Amino acid sequence: MTIETNAASRGWEETRPTARLLLADGTLIEGEGLGAEGVAAGELCFNTAMTGYQEILTDPSYAGQIITFTFPHIGNVGVNDDDVETVNIAASSGVRGAVFAADVTAPSNWRATRDLDAWLKARGIVAIAGVDTRAVTAVVREKGMQNAVIGYAPDGEFDDAALKAELEKFPGLEGQDLVPLVGSTQRYDWDEGAWGWPGEVAPGVYGSRPEGPQKRVVAIDYGLKRNILRLLTSAGCEVTVLPATATAEDVLALNPDGVFLSNGPGDPAATGVYAVPMIQGVLEKKVPTFGICLGHQMLALAVGAKTAKMRQGHHGANHPVKDLLTGKVEIVSMNHGFAVDRDSLPGSARETHVSLFDGSNCGLELTDRPAFSVQHHPEASPGPQDSHYLFRRFVEMMDGAVASKGGGSTVVGGG
Numbered sequence: 001m002t003i004e005t006n007a008a009s010r011g012w013e014e015t016r017p018t019a020r021l022l023l024a025d026g027t028l029i030e031g032e033g034l035g036a037e038g039v040a041a042g043e044l045c046f047n048t049a050m051t052g053y054q055e056i057l058t059d060p061s062y063a064g065q066i067i068t069f070t071f072p073h074i075g076n077v078g079v080n081d082d083d084v085e086t087v088n089i090a091a092s093s094g095v096r097g098a099v100f101a102a103d104v105t106a107p108s109n110w111r112a113t114r115d116l117d118a119w120l121k122a123r124g125i126v127a128i129a130g131v132d133t134r135a136v137t138a139v140v141r142e143k144g145m146q147n148a149v150i151g152y153a154p155d156g157e158f159d160d161a162a163l164k165a166e167l168e169k170f171p172g173l174e175g176q177d178l179v180p181l182v183g184s185t186q187r188y189d190w191d192e193g194a195w196g197w198p199g200e201v202a203p204g205v206y207g208s209r210p211e212g213p214q215k216r217v218v219a220i221d222y223g224l225k226r227n228i229l230r231l232l233t234s235a236g237c238e239v240t241v242l243p244a245t246a247t248a249e250d251v252l253a254l255n256p257d258g259v260f261l262s263n264g265p266g267d268p269a270a271t272g273v274y275a276v277p278m279i280q281g282v283l284e285k286k287v288p289t290f291g292i293c294l295g296h297q298m299l300a301l302a303v304g305a306k307t308a309k310m311r312q313g314h315h316g317a318n319h320p321v322k323d324l325l326t327g328k329v330e331i332v333s334m335n336h337g338f339a340v341d342r343d344s345l346p347g348s349a350r351e352t353h354v355s356l357f358d359g360s361n362c363g364l365e366l367t368d369r370p371a372f373s374v375q376h377h378p379e380a381s382p383g384p385q386d387s388h389y390l391f392r393r394f395v396e397m398m399d400g401a402v403a404s405k406g407g408g409s410t411v412v413g414g415g
């Protein structure tokens with residue numbers, strides 16, 4: 001099947017389309033190439049965020065994926081170094097490709113330091129514009145996420161057999177541990193706080209740790225997003241980051257008040273093989289633990305629950321989620337293709353958040369140990385800040401654990 005492009009209106013009768021997007025089901029779409037030349041295969045998903053394309057393209061949780069942006073105008077505010085979510089701003093997030101509706105025009109924004117096309121090229125991301133992204137989204141919605149390949153050849157010459165071969169070589173995300181591609185291999189400390197609006201911190205600068213006693217937090221890096229580290233810092237945490245391969249002994253040797261389990265790419269079950277024993281060791285010592293996205297899935301696996309591949313996943317900055325502890329609905333940032341199977345949760349875990357789009361599990365807390373986690377992204381970047389309270393909940397949990405060490409009661413959850 002070939003989806004019609006707007007080729008006629010672009011004069012492609014005379015100048016040939018420079019990019020092709022081929023889906024595993026045979027759908028072939030032509031468009032205008034940009035970013036890196038060449039061929040890249042990945043799992044095709046769609047993201048419904050209306051802002052924040054640069055944070056999305058640098059979120060390491062997208063490793064191995066091709067992102068279709070449903071918002072039509074991508075690139076018009078350019079790019080800058082501040083909106084990069086990979087901890088090392090030059091590092092690749094592992095995103096394989098991007099699909100845009102409108103042409104990427106010259107940037108117009110005071111924060112822009114570069115245009116999106118040159119930036120994509122420098123990062124090795126192959127992209128295609130001029131695509132009917134609504135039609136692509138409908139395919140993913142109806143058939144589920146599938147593998148795809150993008151080819152960009154400036155001369156418009158394509159070897160369709162080579163494109164197909166590259167697509168067939170891509171193994172898909174199921175069963176893949178992609179954390180080694182994007183997670184840090186070294187220990188490091190973090191002390192940059194959240195960006196502030198004029199009057200909050202200072203115009204357009206990052207904050208620092210608040211005054212007063214700090215919580216010592218060890219963050220496990222499965223593909224960390226910067227804004228998580230910033231929000232932990234602003235919440236009063238002194239953060240040390242350890243690689244995903246850290247053992248419980250490595251973590252406990254730092255005598256943390258709390259352990260944070262990060263977001264990350266790939267199939268949680270594959271990463272769980274080595275991540276779960278560490279988490280079990282930490283839980284055994286009743287160290288307060290907070291997980292986000294892949295970290296949520298890791299916590300679930302550590303208590304014996306199961307994860308499963310979703311049909312179309314959740315990718316966007318406008319998803320409604322209900323906090324079952326408070327009854328409040330929050331609009332959240334989402335990016336996941338696997339989900340925790342709530343029916344597999346043990347008696348010692350209770351569901352705390354659900355997606356109001358499809359009822360899938362979005363959070364849990366343990367009832368016998370101080371640990372909780374969410375499937376969505378409370379750090380946003382991009383997205384609304386409704387879920388920032390979860391960072392305070394983590395600090396309150398650590399406060400409770402300190403109090404209980406001194407004879408008080410352990411607080412699980414909190415407001």
Ligand SMILES: NC(=O)CC[C@H](N)C(=O)O
Pocket residue numbers: 061262263264265266267268292293294295335336337338339
């Ligand atoms: N953002 C994330 O941490 C994603 C988790 C996992 N890779 C998934 O797709 O479900």
